Amino acid sequence: MRSGHIGRLAAVTGAVLLTGACTQATGLAGVGAGAGGGAGSPSTVAVSGTPSATATTPSPTPQPQAAEQPPQADDPVNVPPPKLSKYSYAFPVKGCKTTYQRKLLVLPKTTIWAPQGCSFVAPVEGVVDEVNTQDRWQPGTDAGADREGRFVTIIGDDGVRYLGGHLDSIADGVKPGAKVKKGQLLGKVGRTGNARDTGSNLYFAISWKTGPAFWWVRRGMVEPWDYLDAWKKGNRTYSPREETMKLRGKLGETPPCSVQCASRQATTPQTSKTKTPRPRRSSDSDAERNPTATDPLTDGGVSAG
Template identity: 80%
Template sequence: MGAVLLTGACTQATGLAGVSAGSPSTSSTGTPEVTATIPAPTPEQQAAEQPPKGDDPVKVPPPKMSKYTYTFPVKGCKTTYQRKLLVLPKTTIWAGQGCSFVAPIGGVVDEVNIQNRWNPATDAGPDREGRFVTIIGDDGVRYLGGHLDSVAEGVRQGVRVKAGQLLGRVGRTGNARDTGPNLYFAISWKTGPAFWWVRRGMVKPWNYLDAWKSGNRTFSPREETLKLRGKLGETPGCAVQCASKRVPQAAKTPKPRKTKTEEQQIITLNPTIAPLRPQ
């Protein structure tokens, strides 16, 4: 009897470290139910789990394409320009009236036209660009900026200029009279003034403009220009938009014919003698 009471007392005793010695509760399936509390992570653990912040990206300059340095030919203004061949291998850079046209590379001024001679009645080829400046760059390439409102002071033939130096102001002279202000920009090679069709553009310029505008300032048209000149010759014949308009001449007014009586009344005087006086 005493042994039985001792056994019952032991079954109600508390187990080790606060764990009940009694039977764990069971679910309806008979599986013991176990609960646990997950401790919150410490600040040190949270910092270790988050990836470290990376450094700012390193800007890698574009590869150097040539020994020459170029700049976009319109400075300080918002611009748009054509990137396809329309009639001639040149482009129209649309910009505000008076925006700066600058030398795309260091070089020497070749041709300067400060007069707007274009006449829509004749549309003469040499006059279509209105006021313009051309330079022969240090790369041996000729660059033309036309339709200028004005030419910068001191810009004349033979003057040395630096890349980015002001050459003129964007305008609408020449056959741009009825359009918005723009810069006629063309790439070619040096010829005499008589071969004006070479001056107005031989090499498509937009790939080079894209590069200079985006930061690749060493992308050079020299190789393409020299290759094309070798293929066509220095002074190829004009092939597109060559002839001027013919102005119809006014019909000549016939001179009135003198009658025989009128001819008899004409007196020719010898300047060495006095006129005849009536008797």
């Protein structure tokens, strides 16, 4: 009776032990779960048949990503140059290809090389100041006031005087006191004045208003090439007014001439002072006998005609 009770107890104990072992097993044959073998447990597991070996789940390989493309840019916007003054300017030669000096040579002016007959136009709105329609320059004298040949000057609304010289001709209606617009025709490029033996060009100079007697002022006081560069490239409001007025305040309205001031002396034929030799007379006794007689070949004689 007692032995039967002990047998049943042993059977129950074996069943309980078997049930616990099954509860701890995983669904894979021969693979045991670790202490933390539930969901979210580490990926290292024991492999059946090789208890000491472990298997590691590989990390996912990063996939290459396409390079990001920059957004498509819009067409560039042309921004006009900044407005630097209330005045508007034009390049003084219109409709022709030009070149010009950008450095100081003798005077602060420039020579704008252009084909003969090209248009010289007003660089700014203003009033005509001087007009010279006659080419009076002569190489023998090289008078400073005549070196520009035919020329026109205007006093711009900006208070600055502009000179265009070596002109072939002056436009109709261009006379002192006439009002002109920016870009208005003033004359045609030529070779008058001391440009007679050079290529056709425009003598261009910037200064301030003076009387005609101070011709050296109109020939150029302010270096013009920076302004010409700006006007040619489209910056129409770059003005020489400030620089011109500042220099006039420093030098005065009529500074003395300092460059190319003297003209050459005109060369005239000289009369010989050598006396004409007296003809030999047969006898000087006639003069002695007639002391009032006058020899027409002496200094005191009366010349014919």
